[in-house]
Amino acid sequence: MPPREDDDAVSPPPGPARDPDPTLGSLMAERQRLLNLGYRMLGSVQDAEDVVQETYARWYAQPEEAQREIGTPLAWLTRVASRICLDHLASARVRRERYTGEWLPEPLRDGTVWTSAGRGGEDDPADRITLDESVGMGMLVVLESVTPAERVVFVLHDVFGMPFTEIAETVGRTPAACRQLAASARRRLAHRRSGSRPAHEHRRIVSAFREACETGDLDALVLLLDPGVESRSDGGGKVRAALRPVVGRDKVARLFVGLMRKEPGVELVEEDVNGLPGVTVRIAGGTVAVLATDVRDGLVTDLWLVINPDKLHAWTDADADADADADADGSTGADAGTAAGTGADGASR
Numbered sequence: 001m002p003p004r005e006d007d008d009a010v011s012p013p014p015g016p017a018r019d020p021d022p023t024l025g026s027l028m029a030e031r032q033r034l035l036n037l038g039y040r041m042l043g044s045v046q047d048a049e050d051v052v053q054e055t056y057a058r059w060y061a062q063p064e065e066a067q068r069e070i071g072t073p074l075a076w077l078t079r080v081a082s083r084i085c086l087d088h089l090a091s092a093r094v095r096r097e098r099y100t101g102e103w104l105p106e107p108l109r110d111g112t113v114w115t116s117a118g119r120g121g122e123d124d125p126a127d128r129i130t131l132d133e134s135v136g137m138g139m140l141v142v143l144e145s146v147t148p149a150e151r152v153v154f155v156l157h158d159v160f161g162m163p164f165t166e167i168a169e170t171v172g173r174t175p176a177a178c179r180q181l182a183a184s185a186r187r188r189l190a191h192r193r194s195g196s197r198p199a200h201e202h203r204r205i206v207s208a209f210r211e212a213c214e215t216g217d218l219d220a221l222v223l224l225l226d227p228g229v230e231s232r233s234d235g236g237g238k239v240r241a242a243l244r245p246v247v248g249r250d251k252v253a254r255l256f257v258g259l260m261r262k263e264p265g266v267e268l269v270e271e272d273v274n275g276l277p278g279v280t281v282r283i284a285g286g287t288v289a290v291l292a293t294d295v296r297d298g299l300v301t302d303l304w305l306v307i308n309p310d311k312l313h314a315w316t317d318a319d320a321d322a323d324a325d326a327d328a329d330g331s332t333g334a335d336a337g338t339a340a341g342t343g344a345d346g347a348s349r
Contacts, residue, residue: 137276
């Protein structure tokens with residue numbers, strides 16, 4: 001994603017056409033944009049959903065006369081959602097200081113739909129978070145290190161294409177100050193964007209990483225890792241996890257080989273995480289961890305292992321649905337078998 005240095009190069013933000021007198025349908029059509037915006041600003045699907053609900057609640061709490069006085073209601077929704085995110089980011093810093101161990105963004109699963117009623121269900125585009133570079137785990141982790149104002153301005157301008165003049169009204173800064181905030185965030189992200197990582201190479205290396213872990217081949221695993229590779233784990237105090245980053249190819253390799261030896265029956269499944277090749281860890285058919293990866297210049301540079309069950313609903317809910325479907329199929333098969341083995345008079349054949 002090339003940085004945008006001036007508003008002349010900025011295309012209009014994606015979303016429905018602006019309607020001066022929006023119907024309920026046109027307002028709700030903005031939901032996807034708000035959900036995408038909230039996740040990129042907060043790194044949490046649940047928090048993003050809460051922001052969207054609060055934004056619509058504020059709109060409908062206004063008298064109809066006040067709603068009619070708002071010139072561009074859909075731009076109003078974006079502005080309010082951004083302000084809610086800004087407030088949330090400020091308070092989140094305090095909460096994360098009390099968080100047990102590392103705090104990592106909630107991983108996204110390809111093809112998963114998030115709704116305020118829960119995950120799963122029909123594939124409604126309004127409830128989908130679009131997967132691109134701006135939701136890569138590496139990008140989200142680096143964004144945790146910038147100030148709340150820098151993050152909001154960067155996401156609005158560089159990701160959603162809003163001009164600095166509009167962003168200034170949202171964050172209560174001048175356009176010039178917003179331009180500086182975006183530039184500061186870009187500098188933090190410059191390292192994350194450096195290096196070469198072709199998609200096919202990333203997938204090949206993740207496949208080799210999985211195989212080395214499964215076979216316990218420590219030497220092969222070491223050769224796949226960058227000398228300065230870092231592994232971070234998020235158990236949220238609910239599951240045992242490393243409380244601090246594990247740094248260095250030898251230490252990281254021993255960590256993952258040791259995890260495989262410690263937990264018999266572990267299955268590693270290659271699966272895209274936040275739009276990039278990753279691995280899910282399954283035991284007895286259930287997902288217990290999700291591993292996001294970053295690869296640069298042919299070596300794994302970062303591993304983010306999310307074990308906190310509160311952040312794995314995209315996978316665990318799908319596991320539960322699959323189990324329910326399997327049970328239903330088994331029950332149907334049993335009923336069919338009973339019917340096939342019983343005559344018209346109910347006697348067994």
